[in-house]
Amino acid sequence: MTSELPTPRGKLTPQRSLSELTWLRVGGPADYLFQPADLEDLQEFLRDLPDDVRVFPMGVGSNLIVRDGGLRAVVIRLGRGFNGxxxxxxxxxxxxxxxxxxxxxxxxxxxxxxxxxxxxxxxxxxxxxxxxxxxxxxxxxxxxxxxxxxxxxxxxxxxxxxxxxxxxxxxxxxxxxxxxxxxxxxxxxxATLHARMEDQLAKRDATQPTKDRSAGSTFRNPAGFSSTGREDDVHDLKAWKVIQDAGMKGAQRGGAQMSLKHANFLINTGDATAADLEGLGEEVRKKVYDSSGITLVWEIMRIGEK
Structure with a gap:
């Protein structure tokens, strides 16, 4: 990154590894990671940032694969002051x-x-x-x-x-x-709402690999339409089912695996690279298309350079 960046009051870190900031624990560094001190700091930084510098807002990294080559951008991650x-x-x-x-x-x-x-x-x-x-x-x-x-x-x-x-x-x-x-x-x-949430958590833990390194659902459910005509996932065709039917439940590539507990969860078994994870996901998409004619769409965002 050749453009000169403004000097904020918050923390601006060059060549910051993003792997430890994502749930899958993979990926290379961002050119910069910016953690603004407050709203005004964020506004001033973006206002003064050269137009040719790309910006990528990042949350808690729960639905994200950062590729191994990292990200040529300023990654903005909000923290205290933005969580009220x-x-x-x-x-x-x-x-x-x-x-x-x-x-x-x-x-x-x-x-x-x-x-x-x-x-x-x-x-x-x-x-x-x-x-x-x-x-x-x-x-x-x-x-x-x-x-x-x-x-x-x-x-x-x-x-x-x-x-x-x-x-x-x-x-x-x-x-x-x-x-x-x-x-x-x-x-x-x-009381009813809290009881409902406890029930939801119990069902999730019983059916999903919540103890493993994953990023939640890997692929969107094949799109259907609800009774109101809204594109939705409230129908019988589920991503986990077409993945399982294609024989890809438990499939592995390097340190990446499609979970044995839930076929639509891509997990890092311990030493996966971003290339392992994304590559396995693409293998799953091909197998599902070959077996059912359905093209799965990634729900996990993939960013950065290979």
């Missing part, structure tokens, strides 16, 4: 760095139902960016607005219409950084 959770008048406003599980629990304490977030392994910024969902409910269903710092440094408010939510995706300008989001969830009884 406030509840007012039946609405929940959470910082982008707030963990989904924490938001679900705090909302339940206030008799508000965001229980679908409880088992989603990530933060609110990622949930908005990817329209995360579980149990037939999506982030978009309760979304009101998001505060976003644009690449120019301007702070704007984006509505659901502006983000144009779709199945597992939203439209967000490249380099823009979500800093908070507001939701208007339905009401519920706190």
């Amino acid at each position: 959770i406030e509840i007012d008048g039946g609405q929940v406003t959470a910082g982008a760095a707030a963990l989904d599980a924490h938001v679900a629990r705090k909302a339940a304490d206030a008799d508000l139902d965001l229980t679908f977030l409880r088992t989603i392994p990530g933060s609110i910024g990622g949930a908005v960016r990817m329209n995360a969902g579980c149990y037939g409910t999506y982030t978009a269903d309760h979304f009101v607005s998001a505060q976003v710092v644009m690449r120019s440094g301007e702070l704007v408010t984006l509505t659901a219409e502006a983000l144009d939510f779709k199945y597992r995706q939203s439209e967000l300008e490249e380099g823009a950084v979500i800093v908070s989001a507001t939701f208007a969830p339905p009401s519920g009884d706190a």
